[in-house]
Amino acid sequence: MLHITMIGCGAIGVGVLELLEQDPQLCVDAVIASAGSAELVRQRLASFRQPPQVLTALPADARPDLLVECAGHKAIEEHVLPALERGIACLIVSVGALSEVGLVERLEAAAARGNTRIELLPGAIGGIDALSAAKVGGLDSVDYIGRKPARAWKNTPAEQLCELDSLSEPTVIFEGSAREAARLYPKNANVAATLSLAGLGLDRTRVTLIADPLSEDNVHQFQARGAFGGFEMSLRGKPLPANPKTSALTVYSVVRALGNHAHAISI
Numbered sequence: 001m002l003h004i005t006m007i008g009c010g011a012i013g014v015g016v017l018e019l020l021e022q023d024p025q026l027c028v029d030a031v032i033a034s035a036g037s038a039e040l041v042r043q044r045l046a047s048f049r050q051p052p053q054v055l056t057a058l059p060a061d062a063r064p065d066l067l068v069e070c071a072g073h074k075a076i077e078e079h080v081l082p083a084l085e086r087g088i089a090c091l092i093v094s095v096g097a098l099s100e101v102g103l104v105e106r107l108e109a110a111a112a113r114g115n116t117r118i119e120l121l122p123g124a125i126g127g128i129d130a131l132s133a134a135k136v137g138g139l140d141s142v143d144y145i146g147r148k149p150a151r152a153w154k155n156t157p158a159e160q161l162c163e164l165d166s167l168s169e170p171t172v173i174f175e176g177s178a179r180e181a182a183r184l185y186p187k188n189a190n191v192a193a194t195l196s197l198a199g200l201g202l203d204r205t206r207v208t209l210i211a212d213p214l215s216e217d218n219v220h221q222f223q224a225r226g227a228f229g230g231f232e233m234s235l236r237g238k239p240l241p242a243n244p245k246t247s248a249l250t251v252y253s254v255v256r257a258l259g260n261h262a263h264a265i266s267i
């Protein structure tokens with residue numbers, strides 16, 4: 001059995017815990033919550049058969065087999081970097097955090113010192129295997145369009161650009177590099193960062209973000225061109241009821257990745 005500590009217990013974290021209750025090979029022993037939300041998280045977990053322990057940091061003597069981040073950009077610096085230094089393998093969904101200049105190198109160095117690895121999960125997007133394989137042969141362009149219902153852009157810079165509540169047609173709220181998208185939209189542009197890190201990099205991947213009052217889904221589209229040929233992907237993700245910014249596929253992506261670490265066959 002694999003012993004897991006999870007960072008963050010919001011929409012993704014709870015969804016993952018619910019699904020993992022059915023897998024005897026995976027056990028989430030502990031959840032790391034932010035100090036202000038630990039009590040709320042304990043209440044959230046009270047109905048679970050075996051509720052994980054709720055902590056605010058990884059204890060110095062803790063040695064989980066895996067640490068999985070489902071919290072947000074700040075958790076990478078706060079929890080993931082020190083865990084890598086201690087030799088704990090980490091999986092993360094807040095891939096947009098790696099848009100901060102120098103963080104990729106610091107994560108690599110910490111993992112090297114700890115003789116361990118960090119795994120960037122595909123989350124709400126698919127096709128990362130094909131894109132990163134295509135990169136080996138050389139890519140010419142990767143263009144990504146992220147389209148979400150207007151409510152998913154609440155509490156983001158999009159509010160300064162348009163009236164989200166009364167939007168009547170799809171509206172472009174961002175055009176630029178994946179690095180800038182991830183910086184401005186930390187809860188909505190992790191996919192843009194993931195595509196970049198798998199493909200042409202954060203500065204050469206072109207990103208368009210759209211607030212679409214006519215869509216109920218989080219739609220992720222990208223096209224890639226290169227020596228391998230061409231590749232178009234369109235994925236319509238259902239948002240999680242607990243967080244309209246986040247697609248349900250992100251939860252499944254975490255469960256799949258953890259299962260691949262525990263099961264005899266990984267796919």
Ligand SMILES: NC(=O)C1=CN([C@@H]2O[C@H](COP(=O)(O)OP(=O)(O)OC[C@H]3O[C@@H](n4cnc5c(N)ncnc54)[C@H](O)[C@@H]3O)[C@@H](O)[C@H]2O)C=CC1
Binds near residue numbers: 010078124187
């Ligand atoms: N790669 C991908 O495709 C996607 C990635 N994400 C990332 O996942 C993150 C979490 O998404 P949701 O669960 O929907 O958000 P949420 O807001 O429902 O839950 C996040 C939880 O993490 C906790 N948290 C925040 N910072 C923390 C820290 N430093 N230490 C411990 N706990 C902390 C919050 O208190 C909250 O309970 C997003 O912020 C985003 O960065 C989200 C959707 C897709």
Ligand SMILES: O=C([O-])CC(=O)C(=O)O
Binds near residue numbers: 188
């Ligand atoms: O969940 C999604 O659809 C994608 C998302 O929030 C992100 O890219 O940060």
